[in-house]
Amino acid sequence: MIKIIPTAIENLSPYVPGRLIEEVEVEMGISGMVKLASNENSLGSSPLALAAVEKALPHIFRYGDADSRALKNALAAKYGFDPAGLVCGNGSSEFILVLAHGLINPGANAVMSRPSFTLYAKNVQAAAGRAIEAPLTPEYGHDLQSILDKIDKDTRLVFLDNPLNPTGAYLEAGELTAFYEALPETVILVLDEAYIEFTRKARPDYGTWLKDSERVVIMRTFSKIYGLAGLRAAYAVMSPQLASALNKIRQPFNTSLLAQVGAAAALSDDDFLRRTLNMTWSSLDYYAAELPAIGLKVYPTEANFMMAALPEGRSADEVFQALLRQGVIIRSLSSFGLDRHLRFNAGLEAERRALVEAFKKVLYS
Ligand SMILES: Cc1ncc(COP(=O)(O)O)c(C=O)c1O
Known part of the structure; x- marks a missing residue:
């Protein structure tokens, strides 16, 4: 056969x-x-999101905005992001897929902790890349030194969920900054902040290294904090150059019309x-x-x-x-x-x- x-x-x-x-x-x-x-x-779910989705329901015979402009503007207003560096998506799961398929050529690899969110390894393998897994610390947190040790000349991506799923462990800003600075220039750091809003500790302030870097992607989702898991809405922050590359390979209408209005309304709830x-x-x-x-x-x-x-x-x-x-x-x-x-x-x-x-x-x- x-x-x-x-x-x-x-x-x-x-x-x-x-x-x-x-x-x-x-x-x-x-x-x-x-x-x-x-x-x-x-x-x-956020009641403001539900009301916005209901109001938009009669319009779903039309395609939504392929560039999610209203949602990006709402994110820019709330967090001060440059809209040119934002990509919206069908859940942050989609970013993992698009990053793996877009940036991992055969022979390339990505490094992640084991255990951490299982979609990282799966999507890298589906893209014919190698998923290299680093063990956690004895306290079940990311072992940043062990991740650095696994990086080689073929490493393109490092996935880091912070907080870490499934253990809940958390990396503070200082540890992240030192880790970022130690990464080779050929590697993109993907910070998955699906649960960042829940921390009781100080949230990492990425300061200039995010604004100036072409090698960082921060992913956040509306699934958890705003109770919109079934709607599928997320955003990722990166350099405008990387955003325009990912925009070329994602599906044009990846963030549905309902997801865009629901997510934008949730932001003010x-x-x-x-x-x-x-x-x-x-x-x-x-x-x-x-x-x-x-x-x-x-x-x-x-x-x-x-x-x-x-x-x-x-x-x-x-x-x-x-x-x-x-x-x-x-x-x-x-x-x-x-x-x-x-x-x-x-x-x-x-x-x-x-x-x-x-x-x-x-x-x-
Ligand atoms: C660490 C982490 N990242 C990403 C996701 C995906 O979230 P979504 O695709 O709903 O945005 C999850 C979902 O459980 C998760 O635990």
Whole structure:
């Protein structure tokens, strides 16, 4: 038979998303399940975004603005970015794909931590590049020296999620600046800030090195902080030169008309932002207070989720399945290579209580 599928694609394992709530409810015969598996916003979506999307609905027979100008202007007004260095996208997942396919030629490689967001390695491999993975520090943070050590003459991209998915670890501005300065000039640093809005620490101020550099891409998403995961809207900040290169290869209408208006409206929803942060932080504080008392080791987090390690002898997959039977969906980190670790996101009061009660039942009865 003629070989049609390239080996690089044949060898890829598919992305493992969090389970769909409707699907799990049917499978388990339980209704009203609690889902804390995909780092979504348990408060729902920004009301200002929802109103804008509803208002725009009659117009979806038309194509949206291929350059997302109104959204870029709203981002420029809020954060002071140069609109010429902004690219909008169908979720930040799209940027990972476009960067890998645009900048990784066969023989080139990209370096990332393992574990970190799994789409980095997959997209680099799909682009026939090599994904080189560096281990985390013993505290489950990015090991920046180890990443630097893995870089070679064929490295084009370094992916760094900050905060790090799935552990929640956070890099401060000083560490990032030193890392950027140590990178060879042939490497582009992709800073994935999908969860940056949730940090309680100082946000990195990239100062001049972002403004002057052609070698940095910062990706942010509306999926988490504004509760718009199903809408698919994100933006990336980079030099105008790199932005014009990526604009040539992305799909022209990648950010839908609805995504553009919803995201632009969300940017001014300070009330939703504040409520989201309050819900997230009180939830994470609750987990940190309750879970160690029932034998789980919790890790510091600056994201909207937390990682916890099970007691010796328990496996993440087994506990994940048992929690499903208790009506709670979280994430086993076995697909990230962590067999005794679980990840769950912040939730409403009833959701976070349900998780802790389910843990008690699963671990002790
Ligand atoms: C670190 C990280 N980056 C990017 C994404 C993708 O987000 P989206 O494509 O919804 O913008 C996720 C989603 O979970 C993530 O955890």
